[in-house]
Amino acid sequence: MARKISLSALTELPGNIWNSIFRNPLPSSDLGRAQTSFTNFFLHIHPVKVNRHTLKPWYTMGLGLITFFLFVILVFTGVLVMFYYVPSTNQAYDRMLDLRSTVAFGTFTRNMHRWAAHGMVAFVFLHMCRVFFTGAYKRPREFNWVLGIVLFLLTLFSSFTGYLLPWDQLAFWAITVGASIAGYAPVVGEQMRFLLLGDTTVGQEALLRFYVLHVAVLPLVITLLVAVHFWRIRKDGGLSRPPEAESEPGLSKETTAKVDLVEKPGEAFVTSAGKKHFGIQGLVRGPFTKVGNVPDNSVFAWPNLFMAELFVLILTIAGLCVLSLFFDAPLEEPVNITHPPNPAKAPWYFLGLQELVSYSAFWGGVGIPTIQVLLLLVVPYLDRDPRGVGRWFAGERLLANTLFLIFVIVNITLIIIGTLFRGPNWEFVSPW
Amino acid sequence: MTMKKRNEAPAEQTEGQLTRRRLLTWLSSVGIFGSALISLVANAFFIKPRATYGQPNRFSIGKPEEFPAGTRQALDGQRVCVIREGERVCAISTTCTHLGCIVAPSETGFACPCHGSRFDQDGNVTGGPAPKALAWYKVSLAPNGELEIDKGVEVKSGTYFNV
Structure with a gap:
């Protein structure tokens, strides 16, 4: 008897282990699809059902997702690079050379980290443009827009702190300039600069501080805020969409209204059309759900949303791998504190700032950027008109969209001027 | 109650x-x-660090004889330019007042490679975004007969030390 039991325990072992990890089989019913979404730790950040409008590829273009996936890749490749990196002015640059010459896949890993960092800055900006041009920041999503702006600034700061770590000429002089800009802030500027550098000039203390910020403090803060950002998407009612996206096409208003709701959890209700539906409140115990409790224009997250996300993930990884195979991350000469390169240029996304700084250090480095950020932060609190949400370039939002487009064009133009049209001594040169 | x-x-x-x-x-x-x-x-x-590990503010640069009249020598490591005119010596900062790059001596004075600021022979701004003139530091003669520069003490532009 005992032997029989142990034998069956052995034969059923793989199945038992599998079932202990995954509580539900691959779903074949609506109940299963719902349970898969909210009983799996990694999937339960998703809603059980999403509106069809959310899944239209050209509405979001997956820009926010790409940003998030790039962040995940950055954490992954960043941890790998940490295994070899030493934040010391004597060793840092040599370690970068080692990474290129002796470490297996060292160049590729560093390339991925570098290009993903550039990509994250670019895509977080594009994502912001998408949110603005579709009016998605409006009530009730104002605070999520604010969180997004904070995440954008944290992304820039992460990138800035990472820039110093290779300890090459570009790193040293870009940070020297950047830290001096911080020094121009009124009242607290010099204090901030000293706290950031841990010394009066960029040196060992600054390298160590930037390293700690880059590998520990900023990733933690970003992870936390990204979690809140995602959580708010659901609690604010899912992605923004036009009002007409709420009702199911082909389902008359009369039918929608006549649905009898079932109070008991887990029970199906039958619409007057004879179709079987599960009320979401029947599946989720609790007082609060934003998903409609009548038949609406939504589909189950499994597999519709997950397939879309998987597609974006694969596209992101593929694009990044191709970039990293064909283009190597630059590494300039080791730091020479007596000879700044001429011109000394910051990373491209700061070149618009550097162009402004060449006119006035205070207004270019502190005044104008601060005003821009403050304006971005208050946008959803000033623009209270609920019209035009959920459509690209809605006619009702002509003024807001035009203003934002000017903001985008001005900044991109400044970056292009700083990148291509500035030569030695920051004098105007022609790239042709 | x-x-x-x-x-x-x-x-x-x-x-x-x-x-x-x-x-x-x-x-x-x-x-x-x-x-x-x-x-x-x-x-x-x-x-906020109480002690820093960088360079000291006060350092000696050698005997006055090492800087003959007419010298205009930039000490990049110390970020200071030593100038001797006849028997008068002064030390002008080579840290750009704009954003902290090192300015290089040029025919007309100093030029910054980062954002194109230009200064005359005395460190006054002649062009570019620099908001103020280059700093002048206190120069003195140490008891061992060497010239000493104190970057912790700024002096008025045009203040020379007579050797």
Whole structure:
């Protein structure tokens, strides 16, 4: 008897282990699809059902997702690079050379980290443009827009702190300039600069501080805020969409209204059309759900949303791998504190700032950027008109969209001027 | 008397009154948030270094004979340019007042490679975004007969040291 039991325990072992990890089989019913979404730790950040409008590829273009996936890749490749990196002015640059010459896949890993960092800055900006041009920041999503702006600034700061770590000429002089800009802030500027550098000039203390910020403090803060950002998407009612996206096409208003709701959890209700539906409140115990409790224009997250996300993930990884195979991350000469390169240029996304700084250090480095950020932060609190949400370039939002487009064009133009049209001594040169 | 009144009051009527529970809640909140605030200030003090490991502000550059009349020598490591005109010596900072790059001596004075600021022979701004003139530092003769520069003490532009 005992032997029989142990034998069956052995034969059923793989199945038992599998079932202990995954509580539900691959779903074949609506109940299963719902349970898969909210009983799996990694999937339960998703809603059980999403509106069809959310899944239209050209509405979001997956820009926010790409940003998030790039962040995940950055954490992954960043941890790998940490295994070899030493934040010391004597060793840092040599370690970068080692990474290129002796470490297996060292160049590729560093390339991925570098290009993903550039990509994250670019895509977080594009994502912001998408949110603005579709009016998605409006009530009730104002605070999520604010969180997004904070995440954008944290992304820039992460990138800035990472820039110093290779300890090459570009790193040293870009940070020297950047830290001096911080020094121009009124009242607290010099204090901030000293706290950031841990010394009066960029040196060992600054390298160590930037390293700690880059590998520990900023990733933690970003992870936390990204979690809140995602959580708010659901609690604010899912992605923004036009009002007409709420009702199911082909389902008359009369039918929608006549649905009898079932109070008991887990029970199906039958619409007057004879179709079987599960009320979401029947599946989720609790007082609060934003998903409609009548038949609406939504589909189950499994597999519709997950397939879309998987597609974006694969596209992101593929694009990044191709970039990293064909283009190597630059590494300039080791730091020479007596000879700044001429011109000394910051990373491209700061070149618009550097162009402004060449006119006035205070207004270019502190005044104008601060005003821009403050304006971005208050946008959803000033623009209270609920019209035009959920459509690209809605006619009702002509003024807001035009203003934002000017903001985008001005900044991109400044970056292009700083990148291509500035030569030695920051004098105007022609790239042709 | 007030104690008695408070004890007798039913729950709905204690709104706005200071009950024991509310007092304790207040005290705990002030305690917790107060500690958080104090620890924040303490953290700021912790992060601000009391000792730095960089270069000292005061350093000697050698005997006056090493800098003959007419010398205009930039010491990039110390970020200072030593100038001797006849028997007069001065030290002008080569850290750009704009954003901290090192300016290089040019025919007309100094030029910054980062954002194109230009200065004349005395460090006054002649062009570019630099907001103020290059600093002049105190020069003195140390007891061992060597010239000493103190970057901690700025002097007025045009203040020379006679050797």
